[in-house]
Amino acid sequence: MSKYFQPLINFGPYPTKGSTFLADPTFWFDRVKVLERDKTPQIVRVKDIPKRVIKEISNPFNICGYKKGPLIMGILNLSPDSFSETNESSKTKASNSIMNLIQKGADIIDIGGQSTKPNFDDISNELEKNRIKKTLKSMKNYSNVIFSIDTRKANVADYALNKGATIFNDVSALEFDPESIKIVKKHKCFVCLMHNSGNGIDLHKKLSGKNFMLDIYDYLFNRINFLLSCGIPKSKIIIDPGIGFGKSLCQNLQIISNISLFHSLGCPILVGLSRKGFIGKITGEVEPKKRKLSSVILAFELIKKGVHIIRVHDIKDTYKMVKIFNTLKVNI
Numbered sequence: 001m002s003k004y005f006q007p008l009i010n011f012g013p014y015p016t017k018g019s020t021f022l023a024d025p026t027f028w029f030d031r032v033k034v035l036e037r038d039k040t041p042q043i044v045r046v047k048d049i050p051k052r053v054i055k056e057i058s059n060p061f062n063i064c065g066y067k068k069g070p071l072i073m074g075i076l077n078l079s080p081d082s083f084s085e086t087n088e089s090s091k092t093k094a095s096n097s098i099m100n101l102i103q104k105g106a107d108i109i110d111i112g113g114q115s116t117k118p119n120f121d122d123i124s125n126e127l128e129k130n131r132i133k134k135t136l137k138s139m140k141n142y143s144n145v146i147f148s149i150d151t152r153k154a155n156v157a158d159y160a161l162n163k164g165a166t167i168f169n170d171v172s173a174l175e176f177d178p179e180s181i182k183i184v185k186k187h188k189c190f191v192c193l194m195h196n197s198g199n200g201i202d203l204h205k206k207l208s209g210k211n212f213m214l215d216i217y218d219y220l221f222n223r224i225n226f227l228l229s230c231g232i233p234k235s236k237i238i239i240d241p242g243i244g245f246g247k248s249l250c251q252n253l254q255i256i257s258n259i260s261l262f263h264s265l266g267c268p269i270l271v272g273l274s275r276k277g278f279i280g281k282i283t284g285e286v287e288p289k290k291r292k293l294s295s296v297i298l299a300f301e302l303i304k305k306g307v308h309i310i311r312v313h314d315i316k317d318t319y320k321m322v323k324i325f326n327t328l329k330v331n332i
Contacts, residue, residue, distance in 0.1 A: 001221065004214055005053045006033040006261040008043070009305045012329050020046045022263065023060040024068050026329045027306045035261075037211050056266035061308065062235065063268055064146045064166055064190065066107065069308035070322055073148065073270065074106030074315045078131045079115040094135040098142055105319025108167065110311060111135055111160065112150030116171050116245075118204050118277070125155045132156075136163040148192075152200065154179035161187040167238070168192070169270075171245070172200025173223045181230050191232065192270055193223045195242035207246045213258055216241050220265055238309065239267045244276040252278045256298060260305045271302050272311030296321050 007020075007029040015021070015028035022028070032049050034042045046054065063071065076097060101109050113131035114123055128151065136159070139147050148167035149160035154177040157168045166189055173193040174180040184191050195216045198205035209215055220239050227237055239262060241255050252273070262269050273279070274295045275288040285291050292314045299310045300321055312318045 001214075001218065002036060004035040004217060004261065005049055005057070005264045006035065006258060007031075007057050007263055008033060009260045009263075011304060011306070012331075018046060020054055021058060022306050023058060024306065033261075035214065037214060053264055057263045059234075059266040061268045063238070063308065064108075066146075069268070069306075070303040070325070071107040071309045072105055072315060072318055072322060073108040073110050073272075073309050073311040074101040074104070075112075075272075075274065075311060075313050076101060076109050076135065077112040077115060077150070078135060079113055081115045081117070081120070095138040095141060097135065098138060098145070101315055102142070102145060104315035105322075106315050108146040108148055108309065110148040110150050110167075110169055111165070113156070114151070116152075116203055125153055128153065128156050129159050132160065136160055136165070139164045152176040152180075154183045158183045158186070161189055166190060170194065171203060171240075171242070172196060173219075174227075175200025175223075181227070181232075184227070184232055184236075185230065188236070190236050190238060191227065192238040192240055193220060193227070194240035194245070195219050197246045204246045207248075207251060212247075212251055213254060213261060216255070217261060217265070220262070224265060224267065234266060237267045238270050239265055240270045240272065243271060243273045244278060247278070249278045249281050252276075256301055259302055259307060263306060268308040269306075270309040270311060271299075271307050273298055273302075274312040274314065292317060300325065 008031045009027050009029050011027050016030045019028040019030040030046055031043050032046060034044055111132055113128040147165040148169045149157050149165040150169045151157050152170055152172040168184060168189050169192040171194045196203045197207045224237055243252050243255055275291045279291045279294045280286060283294050296317050299318055303325055
């Protein structure tokens with residue numbers, strides 16, 4: 001693309017005259033930052049940008065029945081080396097784990113059998129399915145809950161979607177397994193495409209280049225178009241800029257500060273930064289579990305800019321923050 005459009009988001013009542021809104025009308029903007037590679041960004045009024053761009057930014061969404069955010073995606077990673085407190089070594093029964101996340105305030109439960117943190121070990125399809133099978137079996141007891149399967153493998157995704165999951169959350173953006181697109185078409189499920197620099201294989205390949213924000217944008221734009229070319233409607237696509245995956249501390253912070261750029265892709269935005277290592281570089285907290293407060297603070301910064309889904313470990317505290325934020329939106 002030659003030009004990129006980043007709405008400068010405000011939230012709350014009393015929008016200025018001439019403002020345009022996100023799908024959620026409590027978020028509005030009257031200025032847009034226009035970016036071009038190797039040029040100084042320009043701030044322009046909404047009326048001066050193409051109508052097609054406004055349409056994408058304001059594109060309404062419906063994520064499994066939810067038409068407003070922010071939504072909390074609770075992490076239920078059953079890998080023994082996960083940041084999650086519920087893993088394979090836990091004595092908690094699968095059904096109790098799900099109920100625990102629901103009671104804490106999760107809107108979506110993201111189930112995974114393999115951690116993809118730096119230096120993770122890849123595992124077989126069968127081992128990954130074996131780790132999640134008890135939890136998937138118990139999903140039938142929670143018909144009103146949205147479940148997501150966090151995997152790069154088509155076979156594992158197919159297994160989970162057959163059991164009742166409705167979102168295929170793929171950190172490889174369907175690049176790791178060429179059969180994955182067939183699974184999306186078969187189930188007509190929602191699919192989350194995450195940016196990575198390693199073609200879905202080396203998830204933590206270093207992201208380089210001074211225009212890295214625009215590179216992330218182009219990657220997601222191309223993956224969206226790939227799905228569209230395969231007959232997947234845009235209403236089923238969610239995007240994730242991939243914080244922590246091959247990004248430096250500075251790059252992660254730049255993504256958080258400029259997350260509104262991705263609204264112009266016209267898809268709901270999901271972000272997972274909970275407990276990640278870059279937070280520890282700022283705060284000095286070595287243990288991931290001690291990064292709870294920092295994770296909640298950064299999640300607040302994201303939802304202020306209209307991010308639709310926050311993927312978190314610390315659900316209860318995030319839920320309280322979202323509740324406060326929703327109250328602020330109508331009372332500022």
